Amino acid sequence: MMELKINRLTKQYKDKLAVDNVSLKLTPGIWGLLGANGAGKTTMMRMVAGILKPTSGGVFYDGLSIDDLGESYRDIFGYLPQTFGFYPEFTVKSYLEYMSALKGIGKKDASLTIERLLQMLALSDVKNKKIRRLSGGMQRRVGIAQALLNDPEILILDEPTSGLDPGERVRFRNILAEFAKERIVLISTHIVSDVENIATRNAVMKDGRIIAAGSTDALVDVMKGRVWRTEVSESDLFKCERLVRIANIRSESGGRASLRYLAENPVLPGSAPETPRLEDLYLWLFPEDSGTEEVR
Ligand SMILES: Nc1ncnc2c1ncn2[C@@H]1O[C@H](COP(=O)(O)OP(=O)(O)O)[C@@H](O)[C@H]1O
Ligand SMILES: [Mg+2]
Structure with a gap:
């Protein structure tokens, strides 16, 4: 059984303990990471993505440290950062081709995958448009497409629903439901209703700590009679x-x-x-x- 184990993960910035001794076991399915702005979600996700070094603690994929896995971890990993450094002068298609090359995907495979993702995310019509000409919601979708290029086993999306309109939210939900079978998907948000119907499990973060975690049903049960x-x-x-x-x-x-x-x-x-x-x-x-x- 695939498992991503977050073990006593801690990040201390100068005078700020952003992530405080977080332990969490992620199994296949869609996980919501809920918490107010400043709770530590982005910091935790960047450590899980292997792009920010923890002060202490670690992340283990099927028992192996992601530090040791290195490149082979990146191969099975997809990540949508909260703030997304786009290449505004690229067209959608050329950007995705460029990202495929960076991820080491062969040209032929890339071209098939890109066509499929463009279709899935309803971006086919704008594939030759420059990214800076797209709406915020479309840019988010390009970001999601980018994260899916290597067909990742683990997908981390930092506030993916921000800027999406209601129709796009429904589409996004359907895409993820299809995609998440046999994979680990972690979605952060500070707007609960965005993941309420998507995530089957959730972790709630406050002041750098996980203060509640479990299936959506079990978490909702806490509020019974209240x-x-x-x-x-x-x-x-x-x-x-x-x-x-x-x-x-x-x-x-x-x-x-x-x-x-x-x-x-x-x-x-x-x-x-x-x-x-x-x-x-x-x-x-x-x-x-x-x-x-x-x-x-
Ligand atoms: N590079 C940094 N240097 C110092 N403090 C930071 C840095 N990045 C984030 N923080 C602080 O760490 C806390 C958690 O931030 P963040 O992980 O972005 O939370 P969230 O994504 O939940 O909004 C905040 O108080 C933020 O100001
Ligand atoms: Mg954040």
Whole structure:
């Protein structure tokens, strides 16, 4: 069974402990790496990709250190960085050809693979356009194509859904679902709903540490009995915000509001239990990230 073992991985920048003794075993499937901005996701991914040297700890692929694997690790590895140093003057196709050459893929294989990826990512129509002329979402898709060129066994995508429109998100999800069989895919995001329906397992990162990990179902289970819905008068909203953590407010007619909220008990009158979602867990763990007032 293929396994990527992250073992006590630590990165200390000058005065910042960006990744703090993280251990995680990744098995085939799609993993979400969730966490607010600054949690340490990018730093961890760059170490897993072998392009950033850890302060301590290591990454092991089927028991072998990726330092020892060297080039042969790069052969089975695909990586989409969060900020993507494009070659803006390249056309989509020439860029992918160039990247194939860098990855040591033969010309004939490359040309077939590129055609297939262009089609899969709906980029065929723009393949002769310069990258700088593409929309943000299209550029992301070129980045994803680049990461898939060598048909990697391990795929690391750092915030791949940023800049994608809803249609592109659905397409992306379908591509990954097809691709992820028998492979390890790790996707970071600070927007939970982006991976909620993609990832079957998740790791939640906060202040450089993994604070929760497991199947999406098991993680969502943590929120059972903590998610409620009730209706209140809009004039009472402010009061409610101080009592509970609000996940969602929907205006109803007659000055009423339907409130979805998180609390250990149904503290507001008329509350009925709601089915928890991964987003609820995230809000529970990262109240400061929610856009609503934090309960103090
Ligand atoms: N090269 C660096 N030098 C110093 N601090 C850094 C560097 N890169 C990242 N950091 C800090 O490490 C923390 C984690 O950053 P990052 O891994 O980018 O988080 P995320 O991807 O979850 O937003 C942040 O506080 C960030 O400011
Ligand atoms: Mg990041």
